[in-house]
Amino acid sequence: MEGRIVEPTAAYDYGRLVRDIELLEDSFQDLQTETIGTSVMGKMLPSLAIGSGPRHVHVNAAFHANEWITSLALMTVLEELLHAARQQAAFAGADARGLLMANTLRAVPMVNPDGVDLVLHGASAGHPFRNELLIWNGGTTDFSGWKANIRGVDLNDQFPAYWEEERDRRVIACPGPRDYTGEAPLTEPEAQAMAAYTRHYDFDVVAALHTQGQEIYWNYRGYEPEESEPFAERLAAASGYTAVKLTGSDAGYKDWFIQQFRRPGFTIELGFGVNPLPVTQLPRLIADTRSILLELLR
Numbered sequence: 282m283e284g285r286i287v288e289p290t291a292a293y294d295y296g297r298l299v300r301d302i303e304l305l306e307d308s309f310q311d312l313q314t315e316t317i318g319t320s321v322m323g324k325m326l327p328s329l330a331i332g333s334g335p336r337h338v339h340v341n342a343a344f345h346a347n348e349w350i351t352s353l354a355l356m357t358v359l360e361e362l363l364h365a366a367r368q369q370a371a372f373a374g375a376d377a378r379g380l381l382m383a384n385t386l387r388a389v390p391m392v393n394p395d396g397v398d399l400v401l402h403g404a405s406a407g408h409p410f411r412n413e414l415l416i417w418n419g420g421t422t423d424f425s426g427w428k429a430n431i432r433g434v435d436l437n438d439q440f441p442a443y444w445e446e447e448r449d450r451r452v453i454a455c456p457g458p459r460d461y462t463g464e465a466p467l468t469e470p471e472a473q474a475m476a477a478y479t480r481h482y483d484f485d486v487v488a489a490l491h492t493q494g495q496e497i498y499w500n501y502r503g504y505e506p507e508e509s510e511p512f513a514e515r516l517a518a519a520s521g522y523t524a525v526k527l528t529g530s531d532a533g534y535k536d537w538f539i540q541q542f543r544r545p546g547f548t549i550e551l552g553f554g555v556n557p558l559p560v561t562q563l564p565r566l567i568a569d570t571r572s573i574l575l576e577l578l579r
């Protein structure tokens with residue numbers, strides 16, 4: 282694509298995200314941005330809004346630190362959508378302007394920036410959480426398996442949807458790389474910001490991008506509306522993924538959204554392999570994200 286700002290190359294840290302958003306703001310008048318909160322370490326959490334339609338769609342990425350490639354896939358596709366709308370061109374075969382007249386898309390491309398930077402850059406001598414992180418990580422400086430935020434809390438186990446059951450199921454009693462729910466729901470600023478933002482915009486549909494598995498989770502304890510299953514089947518058909526009915530999981534963002542609002546919410550597990558997925562998968566992840574985003578906007 283001519284004049285591309287978001288470069289689909291490794292590694293996509295918070296600094297690159299912020300730089301790309303600034304450049305996109307300079308290039309595209311149609312793009313609105315805002316800060317929805319701050320991370321534990323004080324990083325501003327950006328949201329990008331495109332379109333002016335009555336249907337409010339939300340997509341987020343990188344709830345989990347070592348799934349940062351989802352941020353890059355989403356940002357790449359958002360830029361494609363902006364280009365297509367400006368040039369009155371097609372986005373994945375559909376009329377971009379029409380999609381953005383019907384929908385307002387709001388994206389939070391990196392929910393967990395402190396964690397992403399930890400996975401990509403480690404905990405150097407000056408890192409304010411270095412000592413705790415090394416203990417929580419079992420003494421190793423390899424943080425490639427880190428999913429949590431910088432306080433060792435799994436942000437996708439933080440939401441008030443049968444949180445106590447998730448805590449008891451996880452049996453992780455202290456901070457660590459993954460699966461620690463925290464001491465209570467919404468103790469972490471990143472999760473608080475996502476909950477407040479979601480309540481404020483009252484989204485019609487939400488999707489959280491994760492890796493990996495090529496699966497789409499669409500239900501939650503029967504709270505989902507009837508349209509969720511056929512919607513998930515459409516997303517699956519568009520991406521070649523499998524729509525999966527899940528049990529035995531609580532306290533996730535999409536769980537909370539479904540229970541709170543009784544509207545369609547999805548967890549999308551992009552790609553296939555071992556996290557963090559290799560950058561060689563990026564073209565496929567971008568194509569899948571494009572197909573899924575189009576279907577969310579239809």
Ligand SMILES: [Zn+2]
Pocket residue numbers: 344345348491492
């Ligand atoms: Zn994940």
